[in-house]
Amino acid sequence: MHFTSEQSLDDGLLEREFTLGEIPGILWTPASASASAPVPLILLGHPPLGLRRMHPRLVDRARRSAADGFATATIELPGSGDRPRWPAIDQARAELRRAMEAGEPVSDEIVDALVLPLVDKAVPEWQAALDALLALPEIGGPVGYSGGIISIGIRLAVVEQRIAAAGLFAGSLVPRAMFEEARQVTVPLHVLLQWDDEGNDRQAALDLFDAFGSKEKSLHANMGGHTGVPQFAGDTAAQFFTRHLK
Template identity: 50%
Template sequence: MHSVQFTAETTSDGVLERDFTVGEIPGVLWSPAPSSAPASGLVRAPLVLMGHGGGTHKKAPAMSGRAQRLVHGCGFHVAVIDAPGHGDRPRTAHDEQEIAVMQQAMKAGEPVGPIVVRYNAHLAERAVPEWQATLDALQQLPEIGADGPVGYYGLNMGTAIGVPLAAADPRITAAVFGLFWPDLLAETAQRITIPVEFALQWDDEHIPREAGLALYDAFASKEKTLYANAGSHKELPRFQADSAVLFFARHLGRTVGSAD
């Protein structure tokens, strides 16, 4: 089993940001910064894993912004790793081929959904065991521990990877998903019974609302909530992240505002 190797750290506005690697997997861990008291240290708190979107990386603005909300709002630890072929990860020949096909379809004005679904399923096959190895390593840290609650937060490609991850790993006890097609995910979603919050855009130009609703409907969770916002694919309101903070506070056992 690989352990977490921290490679850099910075502190800003009460948030400690630490770059790390687990084997060859690069990631970042955001945590509440210790106070200035000599005996202070990192606080034991729940962990939220976040999956980034396609074409972005672990420190994309959406990731750092959501992490800030989760750390400030509830004092969570928040971890993101680069998906295969993204961020600091090298691309394979298969990655390059699929990206080229996707770009050609976009340029020609053709639907990209079937390509994205296929490629993201391939990425999930690679990423799920990487996430599990990362979680194994993070749970060795005293501020996280092996018995603490774990959530998952991922939209777009983060959902494509997160749904099979949540279905495979019982350590994840609550999840936020959204903005993806049901193809290849609906059957897996039927095995998920943990609380789920799901977001879709009512006027999504890529994912028909019927498709988004079908994926939401597939989850077997007794507690699941749908948020449907007006707007296109990239117009998900920022306040949706605040809803996710409240969701994780409720299901991971923290109180909003308990960052210290």
């Protein structure tokens, strides 16, 4: 891990950009974090829109987490942002847009081509980032995963023993193979579902929640579309992480 920039935000939050090989990332730490008092860590997932575009929303999430005593970090997804283009994923995204614009059902083949290669490549990168982050003296455990592509969260929760709790955003572009992996998830889960999400198959989201193997799992459904998540939903998610990471 190589830090490339550092700035202190107006609320005492320290933001440091880094690279891990070719992978860009950002780490936010609260003023309370130190080698003598390391803080828990939340990994911030995000959609494949690029870190620069997502930065304002990521900073808002980092600020809220810092107020609760958590460090947060994220990395750029493969094929997104400033990383090299990934032609196969770009083609799958084009097929997805074509099907949605034509009002056609999105086939399993399109979903598999779009999501499965991304999960296979992104999850080991998240694990490498976690190795580097936990080596920093001011960062300790336990570790949570929050948001982003739900299939990445599922895979991480299954293969990464250091993930102690996960907050996931329900989405419908979930390959059928991920349902079997969901049955292997055992960490506490907080799943957010927008009931009227225009891009989400509600029943598929409910079926996936039912498949999760965790003994402690809660589904928080709110009326409204994809961008209509109410403020209190963030408060509830923050309470979930405080309960399980502190």
